[in-house]
Amino acid sequence: MANILTGPEPQAPDAVPEFPMPRAARCPFDPPPALKDLQERAPLTRVRLWDGTEPWLVTRYAEQRALLGDPRVSADTDSPGYPTKANPEGGEGKLSFIMMDDPEHARLRRMVTAPFAIRKVEVLRPAVQRIVDDLIDDLLAGPRPVDLVEAFALPIPSLVICELLGVPYDDHAFFQDNTKTMVHRDATPEQRGRASREVAAYLARLIGTRLADPRDDLLSSIAARITAGEIDHRQATEMALLLLIAGHETTANMIALGTLALLRHPDQLALLRQTDDPGLVSSAVEELLRYLHITHLGRRRAVTADIEIAGQVIRAGEGVIMANEIANRDPEVFPDPDRLDITRDARRHVAFGFGVHQCLGQPLARMELQVVYGTLYRRIPNLRLAGSLDDVRFKHDAFIYGVHALPVTW
Template identity: 50%
Template sequence: MTVTATFARDFPTERDSGCPFDPPAEYTELRAQEGTASLACPVGVEARVVSRYADVRAMLGDPNLSSHAAPSTHVVAGGLLDRPVAPGSLLNMDGPGHARLRRLLTPEFTVKRIQAMRPYIQGLVDDHLDALLARTGPVDLVRDFALPIPSLVICELLGVDYADRDRFQEQTAVLIGTNSDPAALEQANLEVVGFMTQLVLTKLAAPGDDLLGRLIVRARESGQELSVEELVTLGITLLIAGHETTANMIGLSTLALLRQPDQLAALRADPGLAGTAVDEMLRYLSIVQFGVLRQATGDVTIGDETIKAGEWLVAALSAGNRDESVFPDPDRIDLKREATAHLAFGYGIHQCLGQQLARVELQEVFARLHQRIPTLRLAVPFEDIEFKNDALVYGVRALPVTWDGENR
């Protein structure tokens, strides 16, 4: 059956200021209606917005949907939907080219390899908590805790000098903003590419025992040697994705839990809840806030609806994660909820390669932060917190916190 889009209006990008943790209210309406709505996106095209959980999974698992304009070009005003896909651009590639890169990278993100990093990550979390507790507060939990931990982890993985992180984080913020100044965007891109090119050339000359070094060796030994451009693009993708998403999750989830004292009390009482808590917060917050963009390369079926070749679709991840048919009472945090089937990491062949690493980092934070600082609280009124409404990855810009004297 073919269903005509029921109405056309602007793609929702604004959250309810009364509850900044919830996705736009329009998603609830979209899930309830028949078919998919065709909405006008800031980039200047109309796209079908897929908002029901089952439909989002079906969409992201369909090989006839191209990710060439991924991940969220639809909300970047003036974005280039038809820009050529750069060699090594894992997020934008389809078919055999994507499969080749994914195969080469997968050994670096196995459960066994990531679990082997857990002691290192535990040490980082405790070291940063020690540094916080040595101060009298208030402190910015984003700057002093949420950002440096995932930055150190991904730098360790890639073999990047951690001393370079501050400038890199500044440029990353520009690159993932939806309203960045074009000149600033170009300059940020030049700096990041230049930085990564130098790193790649160093690794090619003498591959070390780090992700980039092992990747270079693995590709050579398999007869699939990677070009400098491929390695640069892969390195930038991993460096940005590896710290930006996890850092924002640490800050935003801490704030959300501080607003839910019953759930926070349960986590403090039982650090073993960290496993389910992480997936529940990933579901609840869905920080890839505008979803992911795809284009049909052939006719596809989503639910009872036929989508024609050439049409654009947006998988609204946050809408699917609030689908009440899958997650009862979805607008409530329940840290005991088994939410591992959430869509925060996407689905299908482009599902986040580093999801196990993100889980381990978040588990160690959840299991340690609130146990060691049980009186953690906001140092400013909640209304003063500034949210990243104009970024592809949602979070808070700063999180001033303080605590009482009894800590561990």
């Protein structure tokens, strides 16, 4: 029995479940069944990671928000007890400010906040609409079936983030191939490290050119911080690497996975296809972000001082993992949570996190998804899966969940 002063009694070694947990083969859109079982039992439980450590797994919405908003919970990967992901960064150090705490986190984050403000993002909407329409024109004129990932889902966010940063789109294959390696769960630390170094070296060279010849792009803005003495070249490169990866890999997976989920829920797809209401399109985006969670290995943190929560005490130096996909299925917050309902008000989801580390690029991601989901199914009303769901390979092997390819026809 747990004691509020001393914490829970240790679990027997064979009673501690391993994390991450496998999804059910026939339910690729749902969190692992074991996560649901744990959520029903208690909001916090111990799990065992690949390296034998046993951090806390947080499965309920209220406790996740409380911990993500608590300054005693650290995002710094160097904090004692931080739960590792088999060294996904390949030993290349922190991925800029998302793996730091305030005040340094806030200082660096403020340097790149302005381009992702809602007002600035809305200015880009017509350009994103043109990109989406042009790619759909290419789909309609091309052969069938077609891989929607390669021909549509990846190019959209890649084109947008390249334009924002000032990265030549002609080089997109180079950074897409390398970022796939960086987020592949089964890649070795050496492979991830090599991919990270190659992309970082590429961005460092571009930043060097912007120091000599500034332009109207985000890389030039970052380079100006070097000139002002606010950051060094390494910090600028890490910042650019973070924005490049976060700016295309996550949204691309959400486009493809969301499309597949809608194809498997034809009633919801019909609602979206037939509407010209921007409000319903926006609602669909929020519900799909809730229903499908592509960062499926949890947000990881370390506790720097004892925290009492949900009848437990998490001690300083212990790790916590927020399993966001199951928090977004918490029935206390989202009634009938396993049902996809695009008319639901799902804006309280934690797909973008919560607190000071909430995703910087969420206004851009939302806008891109609104344009895609509001356009693709209207322009190709008979879009359908080419083959069966059994033929689709899901990214169980990656840190970012999605599909490797999505063959479609019409």
